[in-house]
Amino acid sequence: MSEITKGAQFLLGATLRQLRTAKGMSLxxxxxxxxxxxxxxxxxxxDLANPSMRVLTAIRRALNISLQEMFGEQPDDPVHQGDPAFVRRHEDRPLIDLGLLKKELLTAGGHHHLQIMILRVEPGGVxxxxxxxxxxxxGGLILSGELTLTIDGQEANLRTGDSFVFDSSLPHSFRNTGEKPAEILWIIGAVQFDRHL
Structure with missing residues (x-):
């Protein structure tokens, strides 16, 4: 079952349904x-299916929502009372549980072109x-474990301490073929449309 956790538990499905209906979109x-x-x-x-990252990304892009909104937050809401908008406290990190893959948001609130997460990929997770x-x-950094990253047909087996950067307009995927969970600092930088013209 897919869940978002932040202190209490929030269901990913309910969040996506609410965002879809708020946009006036049918299934x-x-x-x-x-x-x-x-x-x-x-x-x-x-909450009867654990979507893959590809499916979740396709839905998020079709809804035209930010990563924060997918995590059940409004981009302009303060993450932690009394803190500047650029800070996210450890206890305020929302977590989406997709079964063999968990995504923990590190980026503070607001509209950013840079998103930072920790991905936890269990053995067999893709x-x-x-x-x-x-x-x-x-881009990212393997904090622990191993991850096989494939970019445009090229495969790299990454271990703790290895880092990577790539253009995500190229077809890409990852999987954990190791025997231990992998933890990855995962960074996404939105590309301005004028850079692709």
């Missing part, structure tokens, strides 16, 4: 925009059945 419209089947979206919204691809730049 069919979201399916058409995202390329994800109506049945899969319905299962995700009822980003999805098909490669991701959308305009952005991604």
């Amino acid at each position: 069919q419209q979201l399916a058409d925009s995202s390329g994800v089947s109506v049945g899969m979206i319905s299962q995700i919204e009822r 980003s999805g059945n098909t490669a991701l691809s959308y305009p952005a730049e991604k």
Whole structure:
């Protein structure tokens, strides 16, 4: 079951359903925009399916929502009372649990072109059945464990301490083929549209 955790537990499905209905989109419209089947979206919204990163990214992009909104936050809401807007305290990190993959948001509130997360990938965990691809730049650092990262057909086996940067408009995926969980500092930098013209 997919969950968002932040102090108390919030359900990912309920958050996505609320965001979809707030945008006035039907399940069919979201399916058409995202390329994800109506049945899969319905299962995700009822917390009956663990979506892959590819599916979750496709839905997020079709809804045109920020990463913070997907984590159940409003971009302009203060993350922690009394702190400057650029700070996120450890106890205020929301976590999305997708089964073999967990995403913990580190970025503070507000509208940013840079998103920082910690990904925890259990043995056997993958980003999805098909490669991701959308305009952005991604990078990261393997904090612990091992991860196989594939970018545009090139594969690299990464271990603790290894880092990477790539253009995420290239097809990319990852998987943990090791015997221990992998923890990755994952950074996404939105690409300005004028850079791709």
